[in-house]
Amino acid sequence: MGELAFSVRDLAQMRFAVSPMWQVGGGLRLLASGAADPVHRRWLEQVRPRLAAAGLDRGWLAELVPAAGYVPDFLNPAPAGPAPTLAEELAAIAATPADRVRRDLDHLARHGAGLGPRARSLHADPPRRLPRVLAEIEAYWELALGPYWSRIRALLDADVFHRARLAAERGAGRLLDDLHPSLQWDEDLLRLVRRQKLGRQEAGPGLVLIPSAFKGPGLASRVAPPDPPQLAYRARGVGALWEPRPASGADALTAVLGRARTLLLTELDTPASTTELAGRIGISVPGTSQHLTALRDAGLVSAHRAGRSVLYARTAPADALLAAGASRPFGRTGGDQVSS
Structure with missing residues (x-):
């Protein structure tokens, strides 16, 4: 059982953050496991062939992010705010000191099956090799997460x-008790079942709570001084993440956007x-x-490079338009009059 001793100051600095890199790592773990996860089945069926075609299933990230066990801490920098962008987190990774990269890779070697050839070259020369890791993260994002980010971000x-709201209504203690069954709040101690003992003198101040769309049933922790400790947990409602979203407002939008563009959004x-969509809508x-x-x-669709083609995805504003179109329009009903 691990323990984090909390002071009043630590509680005052406890915060949430939506971290793109935690989603990168979680998605990679799921893909590497080869599991036919029923929750993420639709996503896996779409993403796995893209990654294989791009060679990302056997690249740098395949060596650095195993299906289980330790992931180098430098790949999960402390979020600077409540919702850092991927670019901001990549910049933080790029700024990791070389000795820190090597220390994390040494830990990976000790707690796994050793280092693969790419990880060994990163260990030998972090300044020259780290940019290649960052480029692969960006490529993975464009193929696996970027096209779905609107949906994932809404969940998080x-x-x-x-x-x-729970913390505001019931207090921080209730929030921590409710976060996960293996997490226990007891006065000034936060206990993590089946974790090594973590002393407050070994961690930074506060605590960052990070929801994840791809986290399994357990918790993931990162304690890397002087950063605040991080706890990643499975976000609520993830079971419905990939369910088809009804586009019931399409008819109302046709008069504004035209039939073809409305069909594309649905x-x-x-x-x-582009080729897939052309076949679907018949133009x-x-x-x-x-x-x-x-x-x-x-701003109604986003574009994401996928090898020689481009994947298009519906954005949050487009979802809002479709939802608004499904609601009852404001106007005259019966004998109502509209006056100036």
Whole structure:
């Protein structure tokens, strides 16, 4: 059982953060495990072939992020705010001192099956090799997470909102008790079942709570002084993450966006390429490309490079438009009059 002793100051600095890198690591673990996870089945079926085609299933990250066990701490920098961008977290990783990279890789070697050839080259020359790791993270993001980020981010934000409200209504102790069965709050001690003992003198101040869309049933912790300790946990509602989202407001949007662009938005519940979408809605590839460019310029779809093609995904504003279109419009009903 691990223990973190809390002071009043630590409680005052406890916070939530939505971290892209924790989603990167969690997704990679799930993919590396080869498991047919029923919760993430739709995502796995779409992403695994893309990663294999790009060679990312056997690259730098395949050696650094095993299916289970220790992940180098430098890959999960302390979030600087409540919602750092991927670029901000990559910049923090890039700034990791070489001796810190080597120390984490030594730990990985001791607690795993040793280091692969790429990890050994990173150990030998962190300044020259780390940029290649960062480039692979960006490539993985574009293939596996970027097209789905609107959906994932909504899940994580909803989790933070729920737990922040719980803390406001019931207190920090109740929040920590409710976070996970293996987490126990007892006066000034936070106990983590089946963790090595963690002394407060070995950790930074406060505690960062990080919801994850890909976390398994257990908790993941990172204690790397002088950073505050981090606890990653499975976000609420993840079981419904990949369920199809109804586009019941499509008819109302057709008069505004046109039939083709509305159809594209409804089809983009699952990210797809221009060619795939053209086949689905029955218009030419150049015409589909023109409509997608207009929707992207309006912020209704996002584009993500996937090898030689581009994957398009529906954004949160587009989801909101479809939802608004499904609601009853404001206007005249019966004998109502609209006056100035």
